[in-house]
Amino acid sequence: MRYEFDVHYVSSEDVQRIRGYIDKLETENAKLRELVRDMWHEGAFAPGACYVETDRLEERTRELGVEVDG
DSSP: OOOOOOOOOOOHHHHHHHHHHHHHHHHHHHHHHHHHHHHHHHTTTSTTOOOTTHHHHHHHHHHTTOOOOO
C-alpha cells in the first residue's frame, strides 16, 4: 500500500487563528448542550408543556443564534 500526502505549512498566526475558531466552537457547543439539558429538565419538550423559565430559555436560545418561533 502506498500513501501520498501534500505537505502544507501554516504559520503560527494561522494556528492561533484556527485554535481560536475551535475554542469558540467548543464553547458554543457546551452552551448548546447545557441549554438542551435545561430545557429537558424544565419539561420544555413535553406535549403541552408550560414552564416558568420560558423567557430565560428563549433568551439563551437567541444568544446562541437559534431562531425561536412564538
